[in-house]
Amino acid sequence: xxxxxxxxxxxxxxxxxxxxxxxxxxxxxxxxxxxxxxxxxxxxxxxxxxxxxxxxxxxxxxxxxxxxxxxxxxxxxxxxxxxxxxxxxxxxxxxxxxxxxxxxxxxxxxxxxxxxxxxxxxxxxxxxxxxxxxxxxxxxxxxxxxxxxxxxxxxxxxxxxxxxxxxxxxxxxxxxxxxxxxxxxxxxxxxxxxxxxxxxxxxxxxxxxxxxxxxxxxxxxxxxxxxxxxxxxxxxxxxxxxxxxxxxxxxxxxxxxxxxxxxxxxxxxxxxxxxxxxxxxxxxxxxxxxxxxxxxxxxxxxxxxxxxxxxxxxxxxxxxxxxxxxxxxxxxxxxxxxxxxxxxxxxxxxxxxxxxxxxx
Amino acid sequence: xxxxxxxxxxxxxxxxxxxxxxxxxxxxxxxxxxxxxxxxxxxxxxxxxxxxxxxxxxxxxxxxxxxxxxxxxxxxxxxxxxxxxxxxxxxxxxxxxxxxxxxxxxxxxxxxxxxxxxxxxxxxxxxxxxxxxxxxxxxxxxxxxxxxxxxxxxxxxxxxxxxxxxxxxxxxxxxxxxxxxxxxxxxxxxxxxxxxxxxxxxxxxxxx
Numbered sequence: 001x002x003x004x005x006x007x008x009x010x011x012x013x014x015x016x017x018x019x020x021x022x023x024x025x026x027x028x029x030x031x032x033x034x035x036x037x038x039x040x041x042x043x044x045x046x047x048x049x050x051x052x053x054x055x056x057x058x059x060x061x062x063x064x065x066x067x068x069x070x071x072x073x074x075x076x077x078x079x080x081x082x083x084x085x086x087x088x089x090x091x092x093x094x095x096x097x098x099x100x101x102x103x104x105x106x107x108x109x110x111x112x113x114x115x116x117x118x119x120x121x122x123x124x125x126x127x128x129x130x131x132x133x134x135x136x137x138x139x140x141x142x143x144x145x146x147x148x149x150x151x152x153x154x155x156x157x158x159x160x161x162x163x164x165x166x167x168x169x170x171x172x173x174x175x176x177x178x179x180x181x182x183x184x185x186x187x188x189x190x191x192x193x194x195x196x197x198x199x200x201x202x203x204x205x206x207x208x209x210x211x212x213x214x215x216x217x218x219x220x221x222x223x224x225x226x227x228x229x230x231x232x233x234x235x236x237x238x239x240x241x242x243x244x245x246x247x248x249x250x251x252x253x254x255x256x257x258x259x260x261x262x263x264x265x266x267x268x269x270x271x272x273x274x275x276x277x278x279x280x281x282x283x284x285x286x287x288x289x290x291x292x293x294x295x296x297x298x299x300x301x302x303x304x305x306x307x308x309x310x311x312x313x314x315x316x317x318x319x320x321x322x323x324x325x326x327x328x329x330x331x332x333x334x335x336x337x338x339x340x341x342x343x344x345x346x347x348x349x350x351x352x353x354x355x356x357x358x359x360x
Numbered sequence: 361x362x363x364x365x366x367x368x369x370x371x372x373x374x375x376x377x378x379x380x381x382x383x384x385x386x387x388x389x390x391x392x393x394x395x396x397x398x399x400x401x402x403x404x405x406x407x408x409x410x411x412x413x414x415x416x417x418x419x420x421x422x423x424x425x426x427x428x429x430x431x432x433x434x435x436x437x438x439x440x441x442x443x444x445x446x447x448x449x450x451x452x453x454x455x456x457x458x459x460x461x462x463x464x465x466x467x468x469x470x471x472x473x474x475x476x477x478x479x480x481x482x483x484x485x486x487x488x489x490x491x492x493x494x495x496x497x498x499x500x501x502x503x504x505x506x507x508x509x510x511x512x513x514x515x516x517x518x519x520x521x522x523x524x525x526x527x528x529x530x531x532x533x534x535x536x537x538x539x540x541x542x543x544x545x546x547x548x549x550x551x552x553x554x555x556x557x558x559x560x561x562x563x564x565x566x567x568x
Contacts (some may be wrong), residue, residue, distance in 0.1 A: 016385055113532050126550075164437075164464055165391070168464050168485070169391035169393060169394050169464075169485075170393055172391075172397065172464070172486075173391070173393035173396065173491065174393050174397075174399040175485075175486075175488065176394070176397030176398060176400065176401050176489050176492075177397055177400065178489075179401055179489025179490055180400050180401055180404055180489065182489075182490075182491075183404060197488065201486055201488075204485070204486045205486055208464060208465070208486065212465070226519060228437040230469070352518075
């Protein structure tokens, strides 16, 4: 799966995302705020003490001060400086932890927020503003995800319609014309015409298949569960791939983008099975995984399994698999493709965190 | 879609063809090349007479209201109203013609919708011209070619219909006539009519 892992990295890079910052913070080229202010304050205290001594007891300047007096003064200065550092740390601390948080925030999943951000200080205001910015970034990303997916779908729909309205209809007309020619042709000519007819019928079939793959018919209308059932039926009917499906009833209402991505992943995975796996059957499941106690932490999992050849060892991800990964990444879902452990064939998992979706 | 079940439809009597021996055919398809292809194909067959080839459902209805038609060959997707709308309208004429839906897509949901629209046959545009001619002859002689729905798809179809509509759909799928459907379920014809339109809307979903 190294190819897949590389691909992951590429996608993450291409999207300008970074996982949690892996490196330690880079060395700073400046004196930190705490040390600077504490240093200045300490210097001021020392100067103030020296000046006070000089002003109040000028007579003793030349004389040696008593050891006890020196100790008391030094002790007092030290206490003041330490108290200063302690107080300053409380002021500067939140700014430092905000910096740490900002550096480590997970840009793939913009759900984290600075804890305990209250408008009780400048640092608190800064934290609040930062949280607001994260929220804006999150909603902006959701919007653009929806826009990208919508644009892709519109384009596919347009191509499907062009194929159907132009190419498909022209081929139908050619087929009708050939039928006439065929009935008038004689001898060997008739066989030639028949061969051409077969070719045209095949292309017509192909055009129809491509157009059907391009548009998820009735997804808006039927919803994900029924559309997947129709999809499975069509593979069984038209491609001779026996697809058994199990779809959990009462799934939560999903955002349209999530439904679209799940549908497309199922479609692409089944297409791959039909084309490459040499398997005559496949199974499709859609349901929640894991703990039933803690509903908030559930994932929605789509599984497509076949019983064929499995993935070659050093499989280079083709356009289909890349497309699935990119779509999954758009909705913050994970896609995993592995050879089945329990038998022959391959398994595709799409894991969509429901928590993030429902919070959105 | 293989249309297997062939059932005689008694509501269309042979007497309707009257003294004419040629089958009068109306073609409705919004694609000019397909219209031309059909025109040529039907002209070659001695037993067919092409009454008109028009592009829209409304124009097709006008022709059928004016002239007597035996078989209407209708594309499903037309510019405005679709072929199933036309099918329902044609079936309300005093002398209803047989309706053959000639469509690029013939998969599950459309097949179910053609049953509700009382069409007599559903033929794929991928079939050969000779097959289409055979289908025209078949429906002209009063046979219906009802599509066979795979059982699980039938279930998903029924999900889109309420209880009464499901009952209606089941009876139509079995080739039962409307009057009998109404009598069986204890419905008025008006109620059945409005249910049929609602079912068609439910099954066809968004246009496209």
